[in-house]
Amino acid sequence: MRVLVSWLRDLVDVPVAIDRLAADLHMRGFEVASIEPWHGGEVDDAVIDLEITANRPDCLSVAGIAREVSVLYDVPLRLPRPPASPDRAPALPITIEAPALCPRYVGALAEVSVGTSPAWLVNRLAAAGIRAINTIVDVTNYVLVELGHPLHAFDFEKLAGGELRIRLARAGESVTTLDGQRRTLDPQMLVIADRDHAQAVAGIMGGHGSEVSLGTRVIALESAYFQPQSVRRTSKRLGLSTEASYRFERGADPDAPLRALLRTCQLLEQLGAGRLRPGVADVQPSTLEPRVVSLRPARVGVVTGLHVGPGAVDPAEFERILVGLGFAVDATGKEVWQVTVPTWRVDVTREVDLIEEIARSVGYDRLPSTFPALHAPPAPPDPRLERQRVARDVAVGAGFAECVTFSFVERRAALAFADEADLVQLANPLSEQFAVMRPSLLPGLVDVVSHNRRRERRDVRLFEIGARFTVRGGETRGLALVWTGAASPQHWSGTGRQADLFDLAGVSSALGERFGVDLVCDPADIPYLVSGRAAHLIMKRNGAADQSGTPETDATVVGVIGQLVASVAEARELPANEAVLVAEIDLDRLGADIDANPVVRVEPLPRHPSVVRDLSMLVAADLPAASVRGTIRSVAPPTLAEVQEFDRYQGRGIPEGFVSLSVRLTFRAADRTLTDTEVQDAVDALVAALADRHAARLR
Amino acid sequence: MVDAAAIARLRAAYSDELARAATAADVQALRDRYLGRKQGAVTALWREIAHASPEARPELGRLANDLKTHIDTTLSERRAALAPSKPSTPRLDLTLPARALARGSRHPLSALLERIEHIFARMGYEILDGPEAEDEYHNFEALNMPPEHPARDMQDTLYLAHPLATRSSHLATLLRTHTSPMQIRYMETAQRPVRIIAPGRVYRRDNLDVTHTPMFHQVEGLVVGEGITMGDLKSTLIGFLRQLFGEDRPVTFRPSFFPYTEPSADIFLGCTCRGAGCGVCKQTGWLEVLGSGMVHPAVFEAVGYDPERYTGFAFGAGIERLAMLLHGIDDIRLFYENDMRFLEQFPS
Known part of the structure; x- marks a missing residue:
């Protein structure tokens, strides 16, 4: 709302300088967007551009701001008082067919001579940001800015039948609006029609067919109240927002139409541009009862913290504020006042709204500062947030940079990671680039790798924690890791090694360890990962499964790990010949019922020495190491404390199709020193079982 | 005839020669000349003291003994000083960049x-x-x-x-x-x-x-x-x-x-x-x-x-x-x- 200060001064005395006025209005809740010096006539004039919040349509006018200023400085308000029109039979026949959407319609005829407006009027409209058109349109716009009530003028001689009907649009009906657009209406839209055709979209824009022109001799003036939701809906449907619709959809003053119409006529007469034809029609299918709201002055203190009463803030101050703002206060009941709400205050419906008016006028800076007492201990943090925090710590500790990417991605990028049927689509996406919810964190991260690669970064380690969305899984929280390039930062001492999947699996293992579970790789086929370089991540509790030799119980798939297929990498502009290693873990599943901060129970330190035996064996090259380990675990006595693969070799001296696998076995007992014989017996049994089950030969 | 002054002269002569000893071979030659079992000057001193008067013998014996200890110690020191030192630990240029940890970052x-x-x-x-x-x-x-x-x-x-x-x-x-x-x-x-x-x-x-x-x-x-x-x-x-x-x-x-x-x-x-x-x-x-x-x-x-x-x-x-x-x-x-x-x- 652009307020010209000299115009404001017509309606209220402003006892302070313009900067101060702006600052004071700002502190009353009207954010000052700008102060612009205005050289339209008076010296020392300015336009203050105020942002009016959606609840205060009454302040979308100079009069509304003037009322605030009158309370602010406790000075009188001077609103224009147009003379009443003699009580005659209405000159303009008006029929309201949709009274729910148009509770009031005031109409009149005026003889006019259309011309150009005087400079002072053009200047004021310009200050308000409105272009002058002709005297008739300019005067209705002037009243719009001054009083905040939108009006419309029809060329009466172009109205078929010389009447107005306020009705719903007919199916297939259309109207050409003043902006020259032909608009097709739907039967929920309210129109102002003559006998035959729609001549205006109610509360939004007039029609081209009855537009006032230089030749217009008689106008039909409209000053109505339209139901806000209806205007809002039509405005949205048509994609057409105007000064009028902006006010009607927020709520106009149902008491303003007659006043605004008379003010328009008063100005037309003053300009010599027109004369009202006696007989103003005021069609009001139902009358609006003023709202009365109870206010307990003591409640002001309860909400704001102000001390109300003797020796503190006097309730009489509250009364002055409310009356100044146009409320009628009946304070005869000391504890409970009856406050009548002015019709323009559509936002005030309950006691707390009155309290806000008082707090705002008293000034927030005058409210005391206190600190709320704690009455109960706070609950522990949400375990999901704890899990995310732990996952973040692990990833950062492993040298990964955290990313935040958008939750919506391009359909094409998402399809690499989920079926079409599983994609969650947006109904009204911003663009193709953001069309579907990400089914995985990976498409976003892969794009970030690509972004950084294009900026000369070869070694990239990234992670993201966030929500993923699929039709089958709903919304889940995940952690994704991406690694490409060197395994460690470059150093002058040697050429670095490229990172491989064992590096990445080290990170997922560390994460599992932090949660008190084992995260192990279970080779699997995953469409977006290179075959033979892809695995599910399986959660096993506490290493207990490993100990007991029953590795497959209590196992759950909580994620994937592998090398991204070249086609996906290439599609996102990554070089196909460099491995992009990825992992994604479902943090909801990983942590579903485990503690992010498991309590450590200490194992006693070994008191007896361990016995170490190394075995090197030849096994089939495609035999998974996990099978060998499983066999060892299942056969070994409980004294086998640890199994560790320490070498794997293929090449010279090893037959084709075989591999030399070396494991280190550590035996230990808690209560005694093991004898050579018992260790040898255990190893013999192991070797026999390995030969039996895997045809393993010792080297 | 041996007396305290003669021992003092011998000591001074040794000091001069020690100062000139620049190599391990010089040190060995000095040891032979003074402490050699047959021709050593100090060894010869002991033989002369045996012929001295019984009253003078204890004092001369003490002086000769001091000299022997002195020569023994200083020769050992000099030999240690001249000995080739063990191969030293190679120098590191610590102004070269450190091996960086892979540091992650929080968004x-x-x-x-x-x-x-x-x-x-x-x-x-x-x-x-x-x-x-x-x-x-x-x-x-x-x-x-x-x-x-x-x-x-x-x-x-x-x-x-x-x-x-x-x-x-x-x-x-x-x-x-x-x-x-x-x-x-x-x-x-x-x-x-x-x-x-x-x-x-x-x-x-x-x-x-x-x-x-x-x-x-x-x-x-x-x-x-x-x-x-x-x-x-x-x-x-x-x-x-x-x-x-x-x-x-x-x-x-x-x-x-x-x-x-x-x-x-x-x-x-x-x-x-x-x-x-x-x-x-x-x-x-x-x-x-x-x-x-x-x-x-x-x-x-x-x-x-x-x-x-x-x-x-x-x-x-x-x-x-x-x-x-x-x-x-x-x-x-x-x-x-x-x-x-x-x-x-x-x-x-």
Whole structure:
């Protein structure tokens, strides 16, 4: 709302300088967007551009701001008082067919001579940001800015039948609006029609067919109240927002139409541009009862913290504020006042709204500062947030940079990671680039790798924690890791090694360890990962499964790990010949019922020495190491404390199709020193079982 | 005849020769000349002393013995000094760069969220988590925004094409436009005084530009109890802002409008330009950093709290906005581009 200060001064005395006025209005809740010096006539004039919040349509006018200023400085308000029109039979026949959407319609005829407006009027409209058109349109716009009530003028001689009907649009009906657009209406839209055709979209824009022109001799003036939701809906449907619709959809003053119409006529007469034809029609299918709201002055203190009463803030101050703002206060009941709400205050419906008016006028800076007492201990943090925090710590500790990417991605990028049927689509996406919810964190991260690669970064380690969305899984929280390039930062001492999947699996293992579970790789086929370089991540509790030799119980798939297929990498502009290693873990599943901060129970330190035996064996090259380990675990006595693969070799001296696998076995007992014989017996049994089950030969 | 003076002369002669001994061979020759079992000068001295008078013999014996010890010690020292030293440990050029640890980094948004969570946790707040795909009721209706409410214009919403069944067993139809739905869900089940913050991602249908992204982060807070006033709101949020931005920053409150609070207040932080006016504060000296207000009674009614018994305050802030002010970032898109040259400026 652009307020010209000299115009404001017509309606209220402003006892302070313009900067101060702006600052004071700002502190009353009207954010000052700008102060612009205005050289339209008076010296020392300015336009203050105020942002009016959606609840205060009454302040979308100079009069509304003037009322605030009158309370602010406790000075009188001077609103224009147009003379009443003699009580005659209405000159303009008006029929309201949709009274729910148009509770009031005031109409009149005026003889006019259309011309150009005087400079002072053009200047004021310009200050308000409105272009002058002709005297008739300019005067209705002037009243719009001054009083905040939108009006419309029809060329009466172009109205078929010389009447107005306020009705719903007919199916297939259309109207050409003043902006020259032909608009097709739907039967929920309210129109102002003559006998035959729609001549205006109610509360939004007039029609081209009855537009006032230089030749217009008689106008039909409209000053109505339209139901806000209806205007809002039509405005949205048509994609057409105007000064009028902006006010009607927020709520106009149902008491303003007659006043605004008379003010328009008063100005037309003053300009010599027109004369009202006696007989103003005021069609009001139902009358609006003023709202009365109870206010307990003591409640002001309860909400704001102000001390109300003797020796503190006097309730009489509250009364002055409310009356100044146009409320009628009946304070005869000391504890409970009856406050009548002015019709323009559509936002005030309950006691707390009155309290806000008082707090705002008293000034927030005058409210005391206190600190709320704690009455109960706070609950522990949400375990999901704890899990995310732990996952973040692990990833950062492993040298990964955290990313935040958008939750919506391009359909094409998402399809690499989920079926079409599983994609969650947006109904009204911003663009193709953001069309579907990400089914995985990976498409976003892969794009970030690509972004950084294009900026000369070869070694990239990234992670993201966030929500993923699929039709089958709903919304889940995940952690994704991406690694490409060197395994460690470059150093002058040697050429670095490229990172491989064992590096990445080290990170997922560390994460599992932090949660008190084992995260192990279970080779699997995953469409977006290179075959033979892809695995599910399986959660096993506490290493207990490993100990007991029953590795497959209590196992759950909580994620994937592998090398991204070249086609996906290439599609996102990554070089196909460099491995992009990825992992994604479902943090909801990983942590579903485990503690992010498991309590450590200490194992006693070994008191007896361990016995170490190394075995090197030849096994089939495609035999998974996990099978060998499983066999060892299942056969070994409980004294086998640890199994560790320490070498794997293929090449010279090893037959084709075989591999030399070396494991280190550590035996230990808690209560005694093991004898050579018992260790040898255990190893013999192991070797026999390995030969039996895997045809393993010792080297 | 041997006497004390002769021993002293011999000692002086030895000292001269020792001073000239430059190699291990010289030292060995000296040892042979003085201490040699057959021709050694000191050995010869002992033989002469044997012929001295019995009265002089003890004193001469002591002097000869001293000389022998002296020669023995000094020769050993000299030999050690001349001996080739063991091969030394190769020198390291410690001015060369260290072997760098692979250092990760925390995204500035999540780092700031964690910091804010810590500040409120210290003030006794519980920290909530909740779904980003929400239903209309929790995102709007329960927050005093019925379907035709004009305030729904203020936050153009991204809707899902089809309702989504979620693990938290609600049917989501939209992406939450603020984190308030978490507070509603909390109050629906808590039914008692609350002191919570709800951090997370939110979505609005805004095109990307220097200050807008269609997804951003918020933290909202809620305190409900008997006797909670706007004064409590003031000191809590002043305290929060000063912990984040520094104790010397001024804070002021201005009336505002939100459908779910009444009275409502925008909170401003004094700009680093200290009122001089700069581009960041658009010459006003103040930066808008938080929205807040007293919980609207309609919100209490929606979640089954008695608005006569309970009062409360709520607040919310955009994390990107706070992070931009804290770190001097002028383009919000930097947060979402994830350029490593940007991310690595926030080492952990």
